[in-house]
Amino acid sequence: MSLTALAMREDFPIFLRTVAEGKKLVYLDNGATSQKPLCVIESESNFYKLHNAAVHRGAHQLAQEATEAYESARAIVADFLTAPGGADEIIFTKSATESLNLLAYTMGNAPSGNRFALSVGDRIVVSEMEHHANLIPWQQLCARTGAELVWFGLTPEGRLDLSSIDDLISTRTKIVAITHQSNVLGTINPLDAIVDRAHKVGAVVVLDACQSVPHMAIDVTALDVDFLVFSGHKALGPTGIGILWGRMHLLDELPPFLFGGSMIENVTMTSATWAAVPAKFEAGVPNMAQAVGLGTALQYLSGIGMDNVHHHEIALTSYLLNELSRVPDIRIVGPTNTQSRGGTISFTIKDIHPHDVGQYLDSQGVVVRTGHHCAWPLARSLKAPASTRASLYIYNDEKDCDALVDAILGAQKYFGRL
Amino acid sequence: MKLDSLYQEVILDHYKHPQNKGLSEDFTAQVSHVNISCGDEITLNIRLTGDLISALRWDGQGCSISQASVSMLTDLLTGKTLEEAAVIVKSFSDLMASKGTSPGDPSILEDAVVFAGVSKFPGRVKCALLGWMAFKDVAIQAQGKK
Numbered sequence: 001m002s003l004t005a006l007a008m009r010e011d012f013p014i015f016l017r018t019v020a021e022g023k024k025l026v027y028l029d030n031g032a033t034s035q036k037p038l039c040v041i042e043s044e045s046n047f048y049k050l051h052n053a054a055v056h057r058g059a060h061q062l063a064q065e066a067t068e069a070y071e072s073a074r075a076i077v078a079d080f081l082t083a084p085g086g087a088d089e090i091i092f093t094k095s096a097t098e099s100l101n102l103l104a105y106t107m108g109n110a111p112s113g114n115r116f117a118l119s120v121g122d123r124i125v126v127s128e129m130e131h132h133a134n135l136i137p138w139q140q141l142c143a144r145t146g147a148e149l150v151w152f153g154l155t156p157e158g159r160l161d162l163s164s165i166d167d168l169i170s171t172r173t174k175i176v177a178i179t180h181q182s183n184v185l186g187t188i189n190p191l192d193a194i195v196d197r198a199h200k201v202g203a204v205v206v207l208d209a210c211q212s213v214p215h216m217a218i219d220v221t222a223l224d225v226d227f228l229v230f231s232g233h234k235a236l237g238p239t240g241i242g243i244l245w246g247r248m249h250l251l252d253e254l255p256p257f258l259f260g261g262s263m264i265e266n267v268t269m270t271s272a273t274w275a276a277v278p279a280k281f282e283a284g285v286p287n288m289a290q291a292v293g294l295g296t297a298l299q300y301l302s303g304i305g306m307d308n309v310h311h312h313e314i315a316l317t318s319y320l321l322n323e324l325s326r327v328p329d330i331r332i333v334g335p336t337n338t339q340s341r342g343g344t345i346s347f348t349i350k351d352i353h354p355h356d357v358g359q360y361l362d363s364q365g366v367v368v369r370t371g372h373h374c375a376w377p378l379a380r381s382l383k384a385p386a387s388t389r390a391s392l393y394i395y396n397d398e399k400d401c402d403a404l405v406d407a408i409l410g411a412q413k414y415f416g417r418l
Numbered sequence: 419m420k421l422d423s424l425y426q427e428v429i430l431d432h433y434k435h436p437q438n439k440g441l442s443e444d445f446t447a448q449v450s451h452v453n454i455s456c457g458d459e460i461t462l463n464i465r466l467t468g469d470l471i472s473a474l475r476w477d478g479q480g481c482s483i484s485q486a487s488v489s490m491l492t493d494l495l496t497g498k499t500l501e502e503a504a505v506i507v508k509s510f511s512d513l514m515a516s517k518g519t520s521p522g523d524p525s526i527l528e529d530a531v532v533f534a535g536v537s538k539f540p541g542r543v544k545c546a547l548l549g550w551m552a553f554k555d556v557a558i559q560a561q562g563k564k
Binding site: 360 | 425459480483
């Protein structure tokens with residue numbers, strides 16, 4: 001039986017159009033952003049059409065409806081992540097990048113005596129496979145505070161090298177920031193050993209779940225991490241909305257990030273006190289329609305079932321890895337089996353630069369990402385300064401995988417013509 | 419096919435057989451430029467004899483467009499004066515900004531008019547310009563050292 005799409009392509013208006021002079025859109029750039037089902041587009045647009053008002057302000061009916069919609073979305077996110085403290089532990093940001101910067105800046109602002117205060121001798125642990133968004137905020141936090149940045153290296157297969165875990169995560173370690181699933185390799189990282197070790201030495205674990213939340217069931221209680229971030233737009237939701245989840249007692253201890261309206265308890269000309277979490281971290285009128293749209297997106301995913309999403313993607317990944325193995329002169333950058341890996345497959349083709357591969361694929365309607373995928377240190381370490389990445393999602397099927405393989409073979413023919 | 423206007427045979431030929439590749443030890447100035455969106459890198463060095471460009475050597479990694487473009491640039495500008503080079507650079511930059519509306523001036527650009535097709539692909543204009551931006555930079559630095 002061939003693998004059919006898990007979601008109805010009809011649910012996604014963009015698949016009604018064609019690309020490259022009339023060709024079917026084969027969208028394999030889900031690692032960058034997902035397409036949006038009509039229900040999400042309508043949910044966002046209906047907020048503006050029917051309920052638009054600034055949330056948490058005003059006594060009028062519209063403000064109450066807007067607030068209700070916005071706070072319902074927060075509750076949906078909390079359920080989706082199985083947040084132990086419920087909706088109050090969910091903070092809306094504009095992106096996962098902002099969520100990570102929120103953590104890095106607030107930790108950097110923590111006064112001495114606060115558990116997050118950093119100084120010379122402290123340590124932050126990351127890995128060599130981090131996206132720039134989960135590397136640079138910590139790298140620069142170290143530069144500001146004098147703390148030391150250390151990192152897990154990789155095995156040749158593209159998995160975390162945990163052999164030195166006890167040295168890396170030491171009693172000096174305050175923060176371990178790690179990706180759940182690599183946006184380049186597809187590797188799903190084993191968290192148990194890292195979380196155990198981090199907690200044993202009193203460090204907190206920050207999980208970059210941008211590439212996992214859209215693709216598998218996530219239970220933050222079971223994962224036992226302390227903070228988790230993801231972006232809405234990779235999970236069928238709108239752009240401009242990101243999530244930070246944290247354990248309530250830790251969010252309580254962090255100082256505020258942005259100052260302004262909505263995040264205060266009381267203000268005088270010379271001082272201010274802060275609202276309770278999550279309002280403490282949501283200064284200004286937030287991206288309300290986008291939060292509501294994300295709520296709808298997560299409900300759509302829940303309707304399919306996240307275990308079904310994961311199984312579909314693993315089956316498709318297995319099929320695609322097998323088909324790609326028949327392409328001559330290909331190198332898969334990352335694990336070549338489906339053990340602890342998701343549906344992100346990066347590869348290089350001998351003698352054809354990824355940018356040229358991507359251009360040819362585009363001429364065939366096959367949409368992929370090329371380049372260093374915002375993980376430059378990883379690209380260097382893999383000796384693949386650029387690669388081509390196909391990333392799968394619920395609306396992809398075997399035919400999409402076949403179209404990719406055909407287009408790669410076509411590119412080899414095209415560029416081999418001289 | 420539209421793609422053929424991008425991947426002209428002359429371009430692929432320069433990509434497979436790059437000219438003046440390999441840096442020289444004997445140079446007046448040297449620069450490294452990176453295309454931040456894709457990571458393509460070009461290091462270019464220049465030797466000036468008076469106002470004459472007596473050598474242009476380069477090294478780098480990247481796509482066929484960026485690598486062929488710098489290869490052709492070094493062919494085209496070696497032996498020219500800085501003033502003559504500036505005219506050619508201006509003509510190439512204008513061609514890249516033309517969005518497919520200009521065929522390019524072969525009396526100035528010679529073989530480099532084959533890049534006219536690149537200007538129809540906004541995503542690839544930066545690739546074609548990478549070496550040329552590096553040249554502008556290295557020419558200024560070399561003049562400063564005279």
